[in-house]
Amino acid sequence: MNRSTLRAAVPPLVALVVLLALWEGAVRLLEVPRWLVPPPSAIGAVGAHEASALLGGAITTGRSALVGFGLSAVLGVLVAVLLASSRMVERALYPYTLFLQTVPIVAIAPLLVLWFGPGPRAVAVSSFIVSLFPVIANTLTGLRSVDPSLRDMFRLYGARRLATLWKLELPAAMPHLFTGLRIASGLSVIGAIVGEFVAGFAEGSAGLGILVLGAYRQLRTDLLFAAVLAASVLGLVLFGAVSLTGARLLRRWHPSAQGT
Amino acid sequence: MNRSTLRAAVPPLVALVVLLALWEGAVRLLEVPRWLVPPPSAIGAVGAHEASALLGGAITTGRSALVGFGLSAVLGVLVAVLLASSRMVERALYPYTLFLQTVPIVAIAPLLVLWFGPGPRAVAVSSFIVSLFPVIANTLTGLRSVDPSLRDMFRLYGARRLATLWKLELPAAMPHLFTGLRIASGLSVIGAIVGEFVAGFAEGSAGLGILVLGAYRQLRTDLLFAAVLAASVLGLVLFGAVSLTGARLLRRWHPSAQGT
């Protein structure tokens, strides 16, 4: 945590405080019932009270989301590389990768549970399925956007397919890839939560999805919001980690990371 | 539909046939029970039998998804433009746009229904929320990736903010933007379906989400798959329209669209 990282944290924190103040004020002024939209103070209170459940839930869900995200990152890039190998392959298969994204998880949950058992494994797979496509789509665009003259240069020097991939295409696709990963980071959390709705409950470690479901049923809106916020924090942490890594890797050469 | 469009349709169709054949064969050979994974033939049969329900569902869901997608496209670009206006604003607000993506729709569905009433409006909003973030993230990267020398050139010629946006930043961001739209196209369909799970049923025109839910409840796996496939086709149609538009716009100048 050096100085500039700290300084970078100031604007979002200021925004957060402003947001919370507005929210609290609006809820109080308009007398919105607490079970509909609880004020941040109430969410904070229930969050403190249920801190251990929320923390445990965040850890359980976070673990699944992390596995799902990791799988998406690795397999997404691999699939994109495969699709980029020829226009023919891309045309034939790219549309079907979209299938994964348009399948409601609930519809394939039985299969997931049957194949991976109920609990974290199936949840991680759900997270993976939900977050895969953005990685594929962005990496593919990135691979396709490589400056053709640089490609020529590699061809001229007899670069093998793998070297071209490794030393030209992937570095050139990095800015796109990181955008994909940023999107995937948020989706992996939602994928894990939705997965937990259906498949997730291993003894002793109820994830945030289970908390959300239960709190919803019980109309404990404050706890519901606290759990949702915990999920968002999870997403933000992943997102932040991805963004920082990206900024660090791209800083010296890509305009999108300049001035960060 | 000219010749090259037709030719472009060949590889995915071939892939489709191969896929279906493999599936049918596998299900038959391994004697997978029909209630678990029905063979394509069974799905086709039920699809034909329930054609009008599926078509009606696809139209209902498709309409909501289209509205959600349209909102995402427009507002996503607007938000990205706002975020790109300064690093400060980006740092302060970008993380919170992620919030939209990590909120399980089910958790805010009651709010949606209260605000928009049950039915297509709430469903479209759900579709919008789910598909917004990829548009923001990709457009933002695109806007940030503009060649700084071109920016200089615009500054030199005294271009106003809006002209720079319109004539430099947005065209330069197009390849990124279209990747975002491609991702959003699939997500908007899934967002509509999930929205329908919770909020979507206006008498007389049950969307695909309702069909999925009902089929799932009744363990009519063949109908479930047929409905899911219909959803995928919806997604593919949107995806195809986005891709074609992108290819057409970028063809003459961007490597990612060359050779399409």
Place this chain on the structure above:
Amino acid sequence: MKVEGLRRTFPGNISVLAGLDLDVAPGSFVALLGPSGCGKSTLLRLVAGLDRAEAGHVTFTPTLERTPGERAPIAYVFQDAHLLPWRSVLDNAALPLELTGVPKAERQAAARAVLEQVGLGDATERYPAELSGGMRMRASLARALVTHPRLLLLDEPFAALDELTRGRLDDQLRALWRKLGMTVLFVTHSISEAAYLAERAVVLSRRPARVVLDRTLELPTERTAALRTEAAFAREARLLNEALEQGEHW
């Protein structure tokens, strides 16, 4: 235009300008020479206001604020062409006019005329990726000339051109200058081009750039190809060459 004590240091303690002074009278044609990497482009960027100096400043008398109806007070031909890849050559050349609100028909006519001048009359509908290197630079030149600027900054505009085309454009540029009387800052590596075109030549030393030679050329205003073989021309060229060599070893 007055450049005073300009200082610019890049990260990594790369001092490029360490207090540069330069005084350019309105309407003069100044050639800027110096070794590769000495800071010529940096200076041009600072003059154009595209970069910020740590110290010193550039002042213009009369001011270079855009007057109503003017197309653009400054034009800049960058060292690389910097064309918009999604626009045809015509639309690229018309861009500065578009940005100042000139109606479509008018700006296209203007762009077409200037493209004709730089020899791209038959390539107006092509896209930058479909041009040769020299054609791209010419398109970029056309984009600068289309505005009739009061201050014209040129960063090696003709380096990628064959000598015939180059000579032709040299003549056109000088004719334009004589007609419009704008201030021209012209970076070039060609000593003979500098001598042929400019009224005054400034030779810079290696990084950090200092002025080695600042000389008003003693050559006639009317210049033709014949000038290149004259003794006066050869003397000026020799002087410039000596200054360059001297600047190398500073």
Place this chain on the structure above:
Amino acid sequence: MKVEGLRRTFPGNISVLAGLDLDVAPGSFVALLGPSGCGKSTLLRLVAGLDRAEAGHVTFTPTLERTPGERAPIAYVFQDAHLLPWRSVLDNAALPLELTGVPKAERQAAARAVLEQVGLGDATERYPAELSGGMRMRASLARALVTHPRLLLLDEPFAALDELTRGRLDDQLRALWRKLGMTVLFVTHSISEAAYLAERAVVLSRRPARVVLDRTLELPTERTAALRTEAAFAREARLLNEALEQGEHW
């Protein structure tokens, strides 16, 4: 190397090469001149195998297949620098060696040496975005020279350089050629550079490019700055100039 009946037409019915023949003996140094947009870069790309001709072919005797242990048979200095923006200058220059599997220490030493030759010894750790235009071209040149190729294709490598640096690199290139004896195809717009460097000069006409002049220069093998003032040199230069003018009006 034998070029036979090469034909290349770009979309929009832009005929660039309409049956070009050229015969280049191994180990010769050929300068290629011609008006901007005539097809020089296109020809080089075809020779390098980076583009496909509609008709005709390029054959090499002896073949240009990579022999085991060889670094790279062909090297190409593109008209634009084409550096990898995410690599330092050193790593850019070392790239061709990296691609042929030369160990890290060895390739970095080789790259460092050649960067020193082109005057970038103190910029090895910088990134392309932090270089001046001329420095980028020199880095690109270093990347080509590092491979000790058998065929060296250069597309206006020195256009962005000041005359002193250019002269120095001219001499180095020629020394390298005499030492290694590779075949060199050198595109330039500078008539004097062509005459100074090459054994043979080929002047092309406007698009579609045809050979206007193909001449073995009658100049000594040993060349120094003094040569530029000799009568033989002036004669060759005049011949080239005439051919260029002739090609313009074809």
Place this chain on the structure above:
Amino acid sequence: SRQKEESQPGSQTATAASASTPKPNTPAKVKLALNWVPEPEFGGFYAARESGAFARQGLDVEILGGGAGAPVQQMVATGQAEFGISGADEILTARARGLDVIPLFAVYQTSPHAIMAHASRGAKNIADVLSSGTVALEPGLSYVAYLKKKYGFDKVKVVPYDGGVARFVADKNYAQQCFVTAEPLAAKRQGATPAVFLVADEGFNPYLAVVITRRQYWKEQPERVKAFVAAVRDGWRTYLDNPGPTNAVMAKLNTTMDAETFAAAAEAQRPLIDTEATRSQGLGTMSRKRWEQLAQQLVDLGTIEQAPAPDDYLVPEFVSARD
């Protein structure tokens, strides 16, 4: 004699079973898949584990908590879990689709599915509720189909049930489906006064929280299945007698529900579980006649094409021949 065993009170059956089967040294590991998160609905199962009833039967039971739409029947049918919890109507539907699952033990004798409306509306029964206002129902549920067939939904505005009670609390003319042990309590906690009407009183009363297994498993391990059922019966008896300790255990797993709600729900469900029939037949008893009736109702509703033959899925060991 089987019949006799069945007719005995649950606790005695358990003792008899444990006496007749020699306790194996290593307990058999089996899984029980729930179709929802730990709530009083499953109290007896946790009680069986906590009180050692499973252990005494030589069983080591892992209870798999489910979520919304947990595919319990599929898991049981494919052997992912040996036992699962489902509803009678769902079991019949699943069988019609080819899943060979069989019911063993029915916790809820009376279905807890109900319609709740605000008491202020003064509705006397479901027919009243459905005559005006808005009702939230979940498409695809068989009892919803039943109500629709019986009353028609012409006069009421039907909106989708979203799993919560937020809109109910907000709107006095809003009615919704519910589980008597869940939503009414949540609504009350927010200050609403719901009137609750059981769907069972309308003539549609499928068993709920029914323990199922795969027929194959029953064939291979009849003793283990019987032992499991006996332990479950024991557990439920324990839970009904004193839900407190088990509730405390479940509250640790399901932190969204507080202690009072646990206690209130346990109390609310007692009359649905402990009925006249169970007092004579033992907890969890099922009647062949009710299964047949339900099957016929489902056929009438069009949910399934034809009623399965009772002998195909009803195992005499677990079904009472009496009503």
